Amino acid sequence: MEMQPQAPNNGQQHGHEKDLGKKILLRIERRERRIMTTKATAFAMLLAASVFISIYGVFDVVNDASHSGFFAFASLFFSDFSMAMANFSDFALSMVESFPILAMILFLSGVLFACWSLSRLLEEKELMHHHTFSALQ
Numbered sequence: 001m002e003m004q005p006q007a008p009n010n011g012q013q014h015g016h017e018k019d020l021g022k023k024i025l026l027r028i029e030r031r032e033r034r035i036m037t038t039k040a041t042a043f044a045m046l047l048a049a050s051v052f053i054s055i056y057g058v059f060d061v062v063n064d065a066s067h068s069g070f071f072a073f074a075s076l077f078f079s080d081f082s083m084a085m086a087n088f089s090d091f092a093l094s095m096v097e098s099f100p101i102l103a104m105i106l107f108l109s110g111v112l113f114a115c116w117s118l119s120r121l122l123e124e125k126e127l128m129h130h131h132t133f134s135a136l137q
Contacts, residue, residue: 015114036128043121050114057107073098 065071073095077084084091 032131033128036124036131040121040124040128043117043124046117046125047114047121050110050117052110054107054110054114057103057110061100061107062104064103065098068098070095070098070100 023048073091078097
């Protein structure tokens with residue numbers, strides 16, 4: 001006696017395909033959520049680092065300005081304005097030469113990087129908040 005193969009149960013097979021499809025969508029959504037969380041965490045750490053650099057930059061600018069004599073020249077402008085104006089070209093050159101440019105670059109780059117990383121962090125948080133996960137509905 002030969003056994004004939006049984007016809008597959010289409011209802012049962014269709015149910016497995018639905019379950020498999022839902023499992024695949026759930027896995028994709030978990031991966032998307034993990035990627036979004038990782039990106040948000042990375043931007044938060046970049047923000048913290050750039051704020052630290054900015055704070056360090058402020059102290060570095062103040063320290064370098066006090067050691068270079070920039071504050072002394074600046075106070076001369078306010079204490080003896082007529083003498084500063086009489087010798088303005090020398091006064092301006094002395095101010096420019098004593099300005100702590102490298103410390104200011106460090107400070108401004110920290111501030112700009114903090115602004116950029118804050119905007120990217122807020123963008124990622126908004127994407128996470130408004131992202132709908134279709135398989136969970």
